[in-house]
Amino acid sequence: xxxxxLAEAVVETxxxxxxxxxxxxxxxxxxxxGELQQIELDVFNFAMENILQQGGGALSMEKISLExxxxxLRCKVCGEDWYxxxxxxxxxxxxxxxxxxxxxxxxxxxxxxxxxxxDFEITxxxxxxxxxxxxxx
Amino acid sequence: MMDPRLNVINKRFQxxxxxxxxxGGKGGIGKSQTAASLALCLAKxxxxxxxxxxxxxxxxxxxxxxxxxxYPEEEKGIVPxxxxxxxxxxxxxxxxxxxxxxxxxxxxxxxxxxLAITRWEDLDFLIIDMPPGTGDPVLDVIRLIKRVxxxxxxxxxxxxxxxxxxxxxxxxxxxxxxxxxxENMKTKKGSQVASELLNLGVPFLGSIDFDYDLEDALGSxxxxxxxxxxxxxxxxxxQKCL
Ligand SMILES: Nc1ncnc2c1ncn2[C@@H]1O[C@H](COP(=O)(O)OP(=O)(O)O)[C@@H](O)[C@H]1O
Ligand SMILES: [Mg+2]
Ligand SMILES: [Zn+2]
Numbered sequence: 259x260x261x262x263x264l265a266e267a268v269v270e271t272x273x274x275x276x277x278x279x280x281x282x283x284x285x286x287x288x289x290x291x292g293e294l295q296q297i298e299l300d301v302f303n304f305a306m307e308n309i310l311q312q313g314g315g316a317l318s319m320e321k322i323s324l325e326x327x328x329x330x331l332r333c334k335v336c337g338e339d340w341y342x343x344x345x346x347x348x349x350x351x352x353x354x355x356x357x358x359x360x361x362x363x364x365x366x367x368x369x370x371x372x373x374x375x376x377d378f379e380i381t382x383x384x385x386x387x388x389x390x391x392x393x394x395x
Numbered sequence: 396m397m398d399p400r401l402n403v404i405n406k407r408f409q410x411x412x413x414x415x416x417x418x419g420g421k422g423g424i425g426k427s428q429t430a431a432s433l434a435l436c437l438a439k440x441x442x443x444x445x446x447x448x449x450x451x452x453x454x455x456x457x458x459x460x461x462x463x464x465x466y467p468e469e470e471k472g473i474v475p476x477x478x479x480x481x482x483x484x485x486x487x488x489x490x491x492x493x494x495x496x497x498x499x500x501x502x503x504x505x506x507x508x509x510l511a512i513t514r515w516e517d518l519d520f521l522i523i524d525m526p527p528g529t530g531d532p533v534l535d536v537i538r539l540i541k542r543v544x545x546x547x548x549x550x551x552x553x554x555x556x557x558x559x560x561x562x563x564x565x566x567x568x569x570x571x572x573x574x575x576x577x578e579n580m581k582t583k584k585g586s587q588v589a590s591e592l593l594n595l596g597v598p599f600l601g602s603i604d605f606d607y608d609l610e611d612a613l614g615s616x617x618x619x620x621x622x623x624x625x626x627x628x629x630x631x632x633x634q635k636c637l
Contacts, residue, residue, distance in 0.1 A: 267399035356489035362505035
């Protein structure tokens with residue numbers, strides 16, 4: 259996922275949820291990102307700082323922690339489980355950039371290491387979610 | 396848990412005045428041809444126009460228009476590049492000419508991702524080319540793009556109309572604005588669109604004849620605009636939509 263888009267989405271969501279819950283102060287926010295999204299932490303942090311400067315309300319940089327969820331794939335045809343990081347070595351920079359923008363296109367470039375099928379399930383490490391928002395009312 | 400991507404999508408469309416999804420239950424009835432030609436016609440009338448191809452398994456508008464050699468720019472997200480004055484976004488930027496074998500939930504996820512990262516500039520119209528069916532993509536577009544309106548395509552065939560009737564009932568039930576029904580590929584005199592379909596409270600926009608010369612114009616916006624297909628479409632939208 260594009261880092262700027264993600265940062266913007268996180269800020270919007272945290273402020274909206276904090277508003278809903280009437281939080282006066284935000285203490286901690288945990289953002290989970292699937293490995294498949296291939297977020298570059300430096301870029302994400304830079305984007306986040308930039309967006310917060312333009313009005314982050316009760317949110318500030320040091321309250322946000324981001325954790326990457328390891329990506330595991332499972333072949334629907336032969337049942338093989340494998341790590342996306344193992345497939346990554348065989349991908350060109352272009353292919354891996356395409357996956358960064360739209361993770362589902364992994365199905366275009368990644369194949370089951372055992373049977374070669376593109377029909378696999380992303381069992382973990384996909385998507386973005388806010389694990390929790392801690393705050394004080 | 397909360398998917399933050401969902402909260403940024405409406406913002407992505409805040410500078411777009413009208414969003415039109417070109418849909419219709421069956422495949423091969425001319426949805427993509429209509430969506431692409433509609434975008435060309437609108438751009439010709441100097442409307443700021445965007446085209447979003449959401450048919451991830453069978454993307455077609457890049458073939459119809461002949462889009463090649465352009466790629467989105469990165470600017471705090473993705474900014475769709477312009478082709479013939481149309482801001483054009485398609486998954487083909489990322490899949491190339493390779494097939495994308497996606498299951499339903501993954502199509503959903505890819506739609507969310509594309510909608511969350513794409514920053515549309517100021518547009519009068521954004522045209523969305525929908526895949527066939529009333530599955531995940533239609534439901535996602537309705538769920539995620541609050542202001543979307545539908546333009547429904549059918550052929551004179553009863554088979555196409557029966558399927559469209561089902562989609563129309565879903566849209567009606569969900570309270571979605573339907574601009575109207577367009578009959579495409581007409582070969583006989585007079586409209587074949589059944590009164591049954593028209594009784595569902597949706598305007599009939601008009602008919603477009605089967606155009607034997609259309610195939611030769613594919614891939615060239617200038618030629619496409621000179622087809623009878625485009626002339627008839629232009630007349631219909633000028634009278635009924637603009
Ligand atoms: N009025 C028409 N006359 C002749 N060919 C048409 C007409 N409308 C569409 N087509 C052609 O029919 C084929 C299917 O159209 P397409 O727009 O791809 O259908 P869909 O998107 O509904 O699956 C394309 O080759 C298109 O150029
Ligand atoms: Mg199509
Ligand atoms: Zn396998």
